[in-house]
Amino acid sequence: MYVDGAFYSSGDAKISVFDHGLLYGDGIFEGICVYGGRVFRLDEHLKRMYESAKTIGLRIPLTVDQFRAAVVETVRRNRLREGYIRPVVTRGVGKLGLDPKNCEKPTVIIIPQNAESYPLLTAGRKPARAIVSSIRRTPSYCLPAAAKTLNYLNNVLAKQQANYAGLDEAIMLDWRGFVSEGTGDNLFLFRNNLLLTAPLHSSVLAGITRQVVLEIAAELGIRSEEKELTLHDLYNADEAFFASTSLEIQPLVEIDARIVGDGGEGAMTKRIRDRFNQIKRTEGTPALE
Numbered sequence: 001m002y003v004d005g006a007f008y009s010s011g012d013a014k015i016s017v018f019d020h021g022l023l024y025g026d027g028i029f030e031g032i033c034v035y036g037g038r039v040f041r042l043d044e045h046l047k048r049m050y051e052s053a054k055t056i057g058l059r060i061p062l063t064v065d066q067f068r069a070a071v072v073e074t075v076r077r078n079r080l081r082e083g084y085i086r087p088v089v090t091r092g093v094g095k096l097g098l099d100p101k102n103c104e105k106p107t108v109i110i111i112p113q114n115a116e117s118y119p120l121l122t123a124g125r126k127p128a129r130a131i132v133s134s135i136r137r138t139p140s141y142c143l144p145a146a147a148k149t150l151n152y153l154n155n156v157l158a159k160q161q162a163n164y165a166g167l168d169e170a171i172m173l174d175w176r177g178f179v180s181e182g183t184g185d186n187l188f189l190f191r192n193n194l195l196l197t198a199p200l201h202s203s204v205l206a207g208i209t210r211q212v213v214l215e216i217a218a219e220l221g222i223r224s225e226e227k228e229l230t231l232h233d234l235y236n237a238d239e240a241f242f243a244s245t246s247l248e249i250q251p252l253v254e255i256d257a258r259i260v261g262d263g264g265e266g267a268m269t270k271r272i273r274d275r276f277n278q279i280k281r282t283e284g285t286p287a288l289e
Contacts, residue, residue, distance in 0.1 A: 002074050002110035013109075020103050021090025025150040027107075028052040031245045032085040034075055038284025039085065040245075042068060044208050052147040053089060060089050061106055068285070070110055075287035078112040084246065086111040090150070118246065127265060128242060129254040130182070132231065133158035133170035137180040137203040145203040155183040169242065171234070171255065174202045179229035185244035186210040187252075189237040190268050195224040202228060209243045209276075216275045222268065239266030241273075248280075249273035 001013040008014075021027035030045045046064055053060050062070065071085055087110050094103035135158040143151060155172070162170040162183070171187060174180040179198050181187050186207040189196045195217050198204045217224040234240075240252035240260050249272060251265035260266075265273075 001112065002070055002108070004108055007074070007077055015090075015107055015109070016093045018093050018095070019090050019107055020092060020094050020100065021088065021107065021150055023096070024091075024098060025153070026056075026100065026103075027088060027090035027150040028056065028058065028148055029086060029088045029150060030148060032071070032087070033245050033248075033280070034080050034083045034085060034287065035280045035284060037075070037081045037288030038286055039071060039075060040280055040284045041208050041212070042071060042285040044211070045087075046071075048148060048206065048208070049087060049089070052149060055144055055147040056149060057100070058089060058091060058106060060108070062108060067108075070108075072285060072287045074110045074112050079288065080112050080114065081288060082115040084113040084115065084118045086113065088150075127251040127253040128168040130169040130171050130252060130256075131162055131165050131167055132234070132256055133161050133172050133183075135161065135170070135172060137172040137174050139175040140201065140203050146200065146206050148205060152184075159183040167254075169252075173231075174198075177230075178202050179231070179234055180204055182242050182244075185242040185247050185250070186213075188213060188241050188243060189229065189233060190239035190266060191233065191237055193223070193238075193268070195222050195268070196229060196233065197224070197226055198229055199226040207244060209245055209248065212276060212279065213243050213249070213272060216272050216279070220271060220275065222272075237261070239269050241269045249276050 001008050001010055003013050030049045032045045033040045090107040091100050092103040092106045135154050138154050158170040158172050169182050172180045180203050200206055214224055235258050238261050242250045251269050253260050253263050
């Protein structure tokens with residue numbers, strides 16, 4: 001595990017209790033997959049991370065090239081052939097109190113995780129059942145959805161509702177009542193052979209896997225559209241699936257006790273998932289020989 005330029009075992013890696021990432025959720029993060037020793041879409045993840053940092057006024061103390069090298073070295077040192085990488089940058093150690101000027105230096109962390117040890121990487125292998133949460137996605141006029149920050153409490157509370165219901169995931173609506181996304185994943189629907197997903201202004205994270213899905217749809221000749229989606233659209237979808245780095249492409253087969261399509265993975269979803277599985281094995285930044 002990487003912490004501020006040094007490598008530690010998971011038991012020895014530590015940060016201060018005065019770190020503003022812990023105290024106030026003041027920081028940013030990314031989630032990146034490793035397939036066959038290659039880091040998938042690393043440059044895209046780093047671009048989003050540096051944009052998130054700029055949005056919250058956080059200076060990452062590494063250049064993009066240095067951060068890329070640190071991620072690759074973390075993968076190499078851990079012999080991580082199949083797994084997950086979590087880069088985190090916090091405001092750093094400071095005094096109690098919100099004022100960020102009390103934090104002299106950001107904390108940089110890179111956490112490696114073996115694929116079989118990370119629950120979401122295995123959860124995506126089975127179809128999901130979901131509820132529509134009463135917890136609304138934080139509106140972009142409060143906190144820009146495009147910035148992947150450590151402030152995830154509303155997502156945690158929505159996920160908690162899914163847990164209480166004994167289901168896999170919760171779908172969140174935006175402040176106006178339009179469909180936004182899952183607690184940690186983008187949502188796609190098929191209606192009349194048209195692939196639909198919420199536009200970014202519906203408090204949706206610009207997911208890297210979301211973009212891959214749209215690229216795949218274009219490649220396969222599948223018509224797609226970003227549009228505001230209602231509960232009616234959601235409940236009457238022919239097919240649905242979640243998309244994220246950790247889940248990859250996960251079929252969604254039930255929403256609020258309403259069966260989606262025939263209750264199994266749809267044919268169009270399978271086409272996209274199969275193509276994604278091909279792409280993930282042929283792209284990526286090499287980290288292991």
